[in-house]
Amino acid sequence: xxxxxxxxxxxxxxxxxxxxxxxxxxxxxxxxxxxxxxxxxxxxxxxxxxxxxxxxxxxxxxxxxxxxxxxxxxxxxxxxxxxxxxxxxxxxxxxxxxxxxxxxxxxxxxxxxxxxxxxxxxxxxxxxxxx
Numbered sequence: 224x225x226x227x228x229x230x231x232x233x234x235x236x237x238x239x240x241x242x243x244x245x246x247x248x249x250x251x252x253x254x255x256x257x258x259x260x261x262x263x264x265x266x267x268x269x270x271x272x273x274x275x276x277x278x279x280x281x282x283x284x285x286x287x288x289x290x291x292x293x294x295x296x297x298x299x300x301x302x303x304x305x306x307x308x309x310x311x312x313x314x315x316x317x318x319x320x321x322x323x324x325x326x327x328x329x330x331x332x333x334x335x336x337x338x339x340x341x342x343x344x345x346x347x348x349x350x351x352x353x354x
Contacts, residue, residue: 296351
């Protein structure tokens with residue numbers, strides 16, 4: 224998870240104390256905010272959270288970094304900025320039942336995509352230049 228903000232007042236998770244932050248209902252960020260006793264507003268969609276941020280109802284949005292980076296990249300007119308380091312890393316994966324004959328070919332393709340630059344190319348397309 225990381226954050227987006229409109230101003231330079233929020234630069235890391237330490238800056239969230241005492242400020243109202245937006246989270247997505249049912250998300251890991253919502254649990255994180257609850258566990259860390261942050262003052263939260265819940266939203267169903269990122270566009271709602273960004274609107275609240277722009278209108279001054281919240282100071283930042285915390286969510287998966289990829290979601291925030293994609294929004295930032297595809298909505299430059301929103302003038303939001305992804306700030307701070309990832310503060311609650313998590314991993315993603317593909318769920319495949321045991322002994323599935325596609326596991327080995329899938330692993331080979333994923334490794335190949337890393338080695339031949341395809342993953343970097345996809346990342347640039349959807350998230351822009353490396354942050």
